[in-house]
């Protein structure tokens with residue numbers, strides 16, 4: 276798909292009221308009345324999703340993933356108050372396991388693509404890792420809505436064109452950290468604890 280088409284697609288996805296082709300899902304947060312409705316705008320073409328849990332194991336939002344010809348579109352929506360206001364690092368972690376919220380989501384392992392000769396961070400000489408993503412911003416009030424595009428991963432079960440597979444045997448998780456990623460410090464950009472985690476569902 277030419278770049279112009281990709282940009283047109285992105286603008287359509289960013290303007291759901293105009294696109295008229297989105298499936299609107301809504302689900303009630305069971306634990307926090309103040310959060311009211313967690314609405315998820317799922318593009319009709321989205322291939323899979325990851326429900327996001329916070330460190331208390333509460334459902335705070337959802338991430339949707341759509342495979343493109345050169346990478347994966349990531350769309351994140353988090354309810355108001357789901358994470359603290361400010362910038363937060365986000366990465367793909369190597370294992371699709373977020374059961375251990377009480378233990379800091381360590382079961383999701385390290386960043387996807389961590390290995391010899393590879394460093395964390397877009398600004399690192401030997402970076403980035405395949406799982407690196409840009410930070411997202413949580414406002415003081417209202418929900419978080421963020422979109423990212425990764426050219427280093429695929430939703431396939433095997434590598435495609437050098438892109439690492441998210442849905443291989445041990446899956447993958449989208450992890451949101453307590454603080455921002457500085458894109459250069461090792462091993463996680465000084466992003467701190469793992470504040471939220473979501474396992475990518477298999478289609």
Ligand SMILES: [Cu+2]
Nearest residue numbers: 365366450463
């Ligand atoms: Cu991380």
